[in-house]
Amino acid sequence: MIQKPKGTRDILPSEIYKWQYIEDKVKKVFENAGMKEIRIPVFENTELFSRGVGETTDVVQKEMYTFDDKGGRSITLRPEGTAGVVRSYIENGMASLSTPLKLWYEMAMYRYENVQKGRLREFRQIGTEVIGTQSYLADVEVINLGMQIFKALNISNIKLNINSIGCPKCRAEYQEALRNFIRPNLDKYCDTCKTRFEKNPMRILDCKEEKCKQMNQGAPQILDYLCDECKEHFENVKSLLKELNIDYEIDPNIVRGLDYYTKTVFEFISEDDGLTVLGGGRYDGLVKEIGGQDTPAVGFAMGVERLLEIFDKYNSNSVKDKTVDIYIANIGDRANIFATKLVDELRKRDVFVEKDICKRSLKAQFKYADKQKAKFVITIGDDEVDNNRAKMKNMETGNEIEVELTADEIVKNL
Ligand code: ATP
Numbered sequence: 040m041i042q043k044p045k046g047t048r049d050i051l052p053s054e055i056y057k058w059q060y061i062e063d064k065v066k067k068v069f070e071n072a073g074m075k076e077i078r079i080p081v082f083e084n085t086e087l088f089s090r091g092v093g094e095t096t097d098v099v100q101k102e103m104y105t106f107d108d109k110g111g112r113s114i115t116l117r118p119e120g121t122a123g124v125v126r127s128y129i130e131n132g133m134a135s136l137s138t139p140l141k142l143w144y145e146m147a148m149y150r151y152e153n154v155q156k157g158r159l160r161e162f163r164q165i166g167t168e169v170i171g172t173q174s175y176l177a178d179v180e181v182i183n184l185g186m187q188i189f190k191a192l193n194i195s196n197i198k199l200n201i202n203s204i205g206c207p208k209c210r211a212e213y214q215e216a217l218r219n220f221i222r223p224n225l226d227k228y229c230d231t232c233k234t235r236f237e238k239n240p241m242r243i244l245d246c247k248e249e250k251c252k253q254m255n256q257g258a259p260q261i262l263d264y265l266c267d268e269c270k271e272h273f274e275n276v277k278s279l280l281k282e283l284n285i286d287y288e289i290d291p292n293i294v295r296g297l298d299y300y301t302k303t304v305f306e307f308i309s310e311d312d313g314l315t316v317l318g319g320g321r322y323d324g325l326v327k328e329i330g331g332q333d334t335p336a337v338g339f340a341m342g343v344e345r346l347l348e349i350f351d352k353y354n355s356n357s358v359k360d361k362t363v364d365i366y367i368a369n370i371g372d373r374a375n376i377f378a379t380k381l382v383d384e385l386r387k388r389d390v391f392v393e394k395d396i397c398k399r400s401l402k403a404q405f406k407y408a409d410k411q412k413a414k415f416v417i418t419i420g421d422d423e424v425d426n427n428r429a430k431m432k433n434m435e436t437g438n439e440i441e442v443e444l445t446a447d448e449i450v451k452n453l
């Protein structure tokens with residue numbers, strides 16, 4: 040048997056209603072904030088990610104699905120959404136639209152990861168990007184949208200951690216301090232960390248190797264090196280969060296896995312399983328880095344598979360799959376044609392209705408209706424066709440009433 044590739048999953052018909060429920064709720068939250076959906080290609084030119092996400096990140100160094108296409112171009116399956124959205128923003132001249140540009144997306148991402156709980160090779164992210172404002176107000180709006188999504192999905196026990204990782208200005212001095220801290224132990228760090236020491240020492244703080252994590256303890260913190268502007272920005276974010284009664288903790292260890300972040304960074308962590316469900320932050324340098332005008336922006340991405348795990352815990356009793364409103368059982372050729380037409384009329388009225396399309400016995404039809412948890416069953420034979428009336432049975436109560444066999448009459452009795 041051919042199996043699915045490691046790290047992928049099938050989303051089955053039996054669980055799709057949960058995905059759709061989540062997607063509907065999230066879409067509402069975004070749309071009420073004036074956001075428009077954007078859809079971009081699954082693959083991009085590799086250079087977009089090496090420049091956008093950063094040469095020294097785990098994503099680019101270890102996790103990308105990169106290949107040459109038949110025309111010899113280096114192509115990469117998108118490992119994240121922001122770089123592609125920003126590429127599209129520049130390429131389509133969206134800078135001329137009114138500011139800020141508020142976008143959201145839901146897209147599959149591809150990363151060659153160590154597969155484990157909450158870590159897949161194909162996974163989905165729902166995210167937002169707000170492009171064109173440097174104000175802390177946008178940071179707070181984006182964080183608040185994340186909060187609202189969890190609320191709309193009835194998910195509690197979520198913790199918000201925030202940090203500021205400054206701008207290139209404050210980072211220069213910090214990176215020197217960090218190098219001085221790491222240098223005495225450098226030969227004991229993993230090979231990847233060693234390659235990052237000169238180019239991007241902050242990446243070393245994001246290393247997942249246990250021995251590197253140990254040695255990183257007590258490292259200088261960027262918060263102590265923020266320039267006045269970054270400091271003020273962070274203070275403003277914090278005080279507005281307080282005004283909004285949004286609880287947060289400052290976690291000076293958040294550096295985020297992608298290089299483009301500046302100033303505010305944040306993570307929403309599920310206290311049920313300890314996993315980060317949502318991560319984001321400001322990325323003021325990215326638009327320029329990819330070839331656009333110098334344009335500030337802020338956004339987040341949440342892992343939908345991780346979201347679903349916790350969603351189940353809080354909603355398994357209240358969110359259920361739709362079941363068929365009416366099943367029309369029939370026997371005989373005339374009744375079959377009659378029932379087919381009636382189904383057609385009912386569906387035009389937006390009723391969830393089914394009938395047999397396998398030419399099965401009445402008994403088998405009832406069995407099917409039962410399995411589908413049909414709310415009502417109407418049974419039609421020759422007599423019912425002649426009289427244009429039939430019994431309509433409420434399957435939950437067992438009550439039966441007689442109805443005229445027109446779509447309008449049936450709808451009235453639902
Ligand atoms: P980590 O440090 O845990 O690897 P990251 O910095 O790579 O995280 P982001 O790229 O910011 O994470 O992704 C945002 C969110 O997307 C994560 O918080 C998580 O919910 C989800 N996510 C990231 N990678 C995966 C994956 N391999 N499988 C499933 N979900 C993922």
Ligand code: MG
Pocket residue numbers: 097296
């Ligand atoms: Mg990662």
